[in-house]
Amino acid sequence: MLGPSIKKKKTSNKSLLKRPFNKRDIFSSKIPQCLKTKVFEQFVLPVSLAIGLIRRPRVTQRAMERAMLGVSLRDQIRNEEIRRRTRVTDIAQRVAKLKWQWAGHVARRTDGRWGLKVLEWRPRTGKRSVGRPPTRWTDDIRRVAGSYWRRAAQGRVLWNSLQKTYVQQWMSIG
Template identity: 70%
Template sequence: MLFTVNVIERTKVTDIARKKSKLKWQWAGHICRRTDGRWSRRVLEWRPRLGKRSVGRPPTRWSDDIRRIAGGRWMRRAEDRTAWRALREAYVQQWTAVG
């Protein structure tokens, strides 16, 4: 393990999972702070299914892992930049600790 950390530091290789999760968190905050009425925020709030649900496990939505860290009112929390940045590290750790 120590050898792996040393090699990563020396070669300056970027951890893809860490980078992906950080960019997703930043983009989600950016979209939630928009006030110009673009479609991207409306897509996040959209509930597509009407009627009966299909059998089996419910499909995972894009915002489910964000909601797990920031709570149910995550779109409102994203409007406060300092609080959103503070939550980012917890979100990134979720993805880097897994695998």
């Protein structure tokens, strides 16, 4: 069977990622490493980000990279070495870069759509521990670009130069 069968029952998100392919087929030693990397970056990564499947994306990505190379945790190979061998983009870097680009895109818009309202939304529900105010989506963007980040986003050159700083900061926190 090439893909998922259509049923009236709801299917879980986990089954969506498992069905189209078999892990043994993609991570087989017969397939070249460059093709495994391409499949991961063009299929697995976007699908997992789109359906919110991965709670701990870095752990999942590293497990998949180990499977691509055919190594286990017992082999005690450092993550940096695994990343060097697979040449796969780090999921945390990708997420941070996409978040930064989307914030800049929405800040440059002038048509008043809901995107900017989402960025400025202030959560009012839920309890946080003492000393931890509710966080907004733009709080970490403000840490890099300042309180006038929407004005900074109007200049693409400045905004793109701040992106690298944001990604590095986001990687150290996340």
